[in-house]
Amino acid sequence: MTSSNEPRWWRRPWIVPLMLVAGVFLAFSVPPYLTFDPARSRLEPPPGDGLYYPLLVAHVLFGTVAMVTACFQVWPAFRAKYRRGHRITGRIYVFAGALPAGFVGLYIGWHTAVGPSVRVANLVGSVLWIAVTIIGLRMARQRRFADHRRWMSRSFALAMSIVLSRVINVVATIALTPQLDTTFGGNEVLMKYSALSIGPWLGPLLLLVFADFVLDRRKAPKKPVAERKVSGPGRTPAQPAR
Template sequence: MQPNRTEKTKKMTALTSRPAILPQLDALRVLKLSGALWFVIAVIGQAAFAAYILGFYGVSTAQGDFERMDGRVFHGFIDGDLLGNSLFLSHVLLAFIITFGAPFQLVPQIRNNFRTFHRWNGRLFLLVAVVMSVGALVLVYHRGVVGGAFVATGNTINAICILVFSAMTLRFALKRRFADHYRWAMRLFIAASGVWFFRLGFGFWAGITGGTMPGSAMDLTGPFDRFLGIGHAVIPLLVLELYLLVRDRGSAPARYAMAGGMVAVSAATALGIFMAAQIFWLPALH
C-alpha cells in the first residue's frame, strides 16, 4: 500500500503545483507577444521612413537638387560650409542603411538561419551607426541645432548611447555571450532609431490634439518641443529597460501589466507613424 500512497502524493503535488507554473508561463508568453506586436508595427514604420529617405533624399541627391532639401529640414545646405554640408548629406543617406537594415538583426529566424547575412549586416550596421553618431555630434556643435539646448542635449545623449551600445554589442558578440549581445543589440536598435522617434513624437502629439499641437513652435522652442528634444532619446530606452526587467524577473501580474502597457505603446507608435507619414513623409514625395 505504501507505493500507492507515494504515487498519490506525487500526483497531488503535481496537480497543486501546476496552476502556479502555468500562469507564469502564460504571462511570459503574453508579454513576449506584446513586444512582438510593437516590433512589427515599428518595422512597418521604419520601412515607411526608409522609403521616404530613399525617395526624397536619395532622389534629390541623384538629381543634384540640394536646394530641395532645404524645404524639409532646418540647417540643410549652407553656402560655404563644406564640412557641415558633407556631414549632413552623409547623415541622411546613411540613415537609410540604419533604418532599413537594423530590424533584420533582431528577427530570430534570420539570425539563426542566415548567420552569414546576420554577421555582415551587423558589422555594416555597427560601422554606420558609429560614423553617423560621430557626424551627428560634430554637426550639433559645429552648426548648432534648431530648438536650442534641449534638442542639442537630447541629440548628444542619443549619439553617446549609440557609441556605447555599439561597443557593448560588439564586445559580447566577440565573447560569444549571445544573450548579452542580443540585449545590447536591442538597446542599440532603439537608440539608433532616435531620429525616427523624434518624428513619431510630433506625429503622436498631432494625432491626440487634433493637429493643434499646443506647446510646439516652428523653431522648436515650445514646452512640448523641449520635452521631446530630450524625451526622444530617453523615453524609448526606459520603456525597453522596463520591458526587459519585467520579462526576466517580473511576477505574473507584473508581466500582464507590462503586456498591457506594451499594447498601449504599440497603439501610440501606430498613431505616431500614421501622422508622421501624413505630415512629414508623404508630402515630400509628391
C-alpha cells in the same frame, strides 16, 4: 531549420509592423536627400557652413543602413535560421550604419539651428548610440551573447528613436499651438523650438526604457508548474518526504 527555442516569425506579430513603420519613415525622409539639393533639406544648413549639408546627407544614408539592418538584427526567426546572415547584417549595422551615423551626428547635432536644447539632446543621443553599439560589439567578441543582445537592443532603440521623436514633435506642436499667445507671448519661433526640443529627449528615453523592460521581462525566471498549481478547497500542497 528554425531553432525550437525560437517562435516562428508569425508568432512575433510586431516584426511586420516594425518593418512597415521603418519603410514608410525612410520612404518619406530619405528621397529629398538623394537629390543632393540643399534647398530640399528638411534641416536648415547654417550660413557659410559648406560641410554641414554633405555630412547631413551622409548621416541620413548611414542612418538608413542602420535602420534597415537593425530590423533584421531583432527578427528572432532570421537570427535563429540564418546565423551567418545575422553576423553579416550585424557588422553592416555597426560599421556602415550606427557608428558612422553616430559620429557624423555629433557634427550635425552641434550645428543644429533649432536651439540649445535640441543641440544637447542630439549630442547626448549620438554619444549614447556610439557607446552602446561599441559595448554590444565588444560583448559579441567576448562571446557574452546575453549581454550582447541587451546592449544591441539599446542600440536598436536609439536607432529607431528618430521615428518616435518625429511623431512626438508633431504631437507637441499641436499641443503647444493653442498656447502661442499665452505661454510664448506670441513668439512663434520660441514655440517651434520648444515643441521640437521635446521629441529628441523623450523619444530615445521612452524606447530605452521599453527595451530594458522587454529584456527584463523575458529573462525573468518562470515558476515551476508544480508551484503554480492552486490547491483545492481544504487541501494543502504536498509536503516533501522526510
